[in-house]
Amino acid sequence: MVLIGILVLFVVLITLQRVVYSRFWSRNLSVDLVFSARTGIEGGTIKMTEVITSRKLLPLPWLTVKFQVSRHLVFLDKKHATITDNYYREDLFSLGMYQRISRTLEILLQKRGYYTIKSIDLVSSDLLLTRKLVDHASSHSVITVCPRLIPREELEVPYSQVMGQVLAKTALLPDPFEFRGIRDYQGFDTLRSINWLATARTGALKVNVHEYTASREVYILLNVEPDGAFYEEELIEEGIRIAASLCEYLVHDDVSCGLISNARDVITGESIDMAAGQSIQHIHQVQEQLGRLDLSRKPAVFAQLIEGRFVSAGEEPVLLMISLNCSEEVCQAWDSSLSYGSQGLWILPRYADRQDRVPETEHPYFCWEVKRHVH
Structure with a gap:
């Protein structure tokens, strides 16, 4: 009888703990994935902290936290990870009563883009490991990876041409605040x-x-349309880096810089039209906007976007166009934009080992040679 009683008690205890864990294991349990900064730079690193908090008496002998992110965010600690089209990570924790655990992971930001972690899977069990328990937690973790900047000395030729055009307007535009006679x-x-x-x-x-003073205003026109049927993302990404770099250096040289692009914003879905600015905050806004460009969406028609955009009775900015596309429509829209009095330079990202067509335009252009990335 005593043995039967012990067996009954054992079964009752097993059943009771299973019921208790099934009902309460995920209550007052929170998991947060926190990036150390809102933005990062392509090729740089950033930290992400996993914070698991249990605010209850019930201990969890083991808890697995699962989440997935883009494979372009490379965790330097590759333990418990699977990489396919995405990066799948599993981390194991053990939580006592009213305990908080944090773990910091270092991430290599391999590619420009806007990355989110939208959901987290939680897997645990009861004390005796007799039942698998599964739940989900929402996540609002977001990071924008801004384009890598090209060293200034590498951009010396096109940058000097742009600055030359900015300074050439010195004798054309009177400064109302500087009286001469x-x-x-x-x-x-x-x-x-x-x-x-x-x-x-x-x-x-x-x-x-x-x-007299220079206009000191440059608009960067970024076209993400391919030149022909083949979509060459590597060249377009290089064009985005050129745009980010030139904006950074122009503003540091006291030149106001604006940005227009037919690429779509990953959040709003709209094309880009940023007014010229000259502050450090403006640089950050431009860099973040370039990080949010979604090349998977169909861009707006570039020729239509810039046609008539700079018809103004005021001061004409210097225009800096970055475009692979050399179609007749783009050439006509470019020539038309410069016909209203603006000066300009067209930068064409091109593979160094390939001869591509050049634009049919009477205005200056510069071929930016790109070395192929070996995968």
């Missing part, structure tokens, strides 16, 4: 420039003369 009125002068006090004193029309 007074002279006689001429037929091309505006009424706004007349100095009425000097006119009244001399009895002849006099106008103010100002010092």
Whole structure:
């Protein structure tokens, strides 16, 4: 009878703990995956911390945390990982009562892009390992990987051409804040420039003369359309790096820089039109926007996007177009954009070992040679 009683008690205890764990194992249990920064740079590293918190008396002898991310986020600790189209990771923990555990992992940011971890799978069991318990946790972990910057010395030729065009406008645009003197009125002068006090004193029309300044405004026009039927992502990614690098260096040289692109934003789905700016914050905004470009979506038609965009009675910016596509439509839209008075340079990313067509345009262009990436 005693043996039967012990067996009955044992069965009751097993059943009870199974019921308790089935109902309460995931209650007051939280898992957070936290990146050390909101953005990173292609080719750099960043840290991600797994934080598991149990706010209850019930211990968990083992808890497996499973999640998946893009394979372009490479965890340097490759334990418990499977890599296919995505990166699948499993980490094992053991939690006592009211315990918090954190583990920090280092990640190599292999490719530009916008990456999310949307869900986490949790797997555990009861004390006696008689039942497998599964639950899911939501995640809002996001990181934007911005394009890698090309060293300034490598961009010296196209950058010098762009800066030359910016500075060449010095003698064309008066600076209203820098007064140089007074002279006689001429037929091309505006009424706004007349100095009425000097006119009244001399009895002849006099106008103010100002010092001259450069427009110091550049718009980067980034086209992600391929040149022909073959989609060459490596060249387009290089074009994005060129855009990021030139914006960085121009702003540091006190030149306002804007960005227009037919690529789609991964969040909004819209093409890109960022006004010119000249602050450190503006650089960060441009870099992050370039990181969020989604090349898997069909881009807007580039020729339509820039056609008539710079028709203005004000100061014309210097235009810097980065485009693989040399189609007739793009060439016509480019020539039309420059016909309104803007200066410009077309940069064409090209493989160094291949001869591709060049644009049929009367305006300057520069072929940026790209070495093929060996996989």
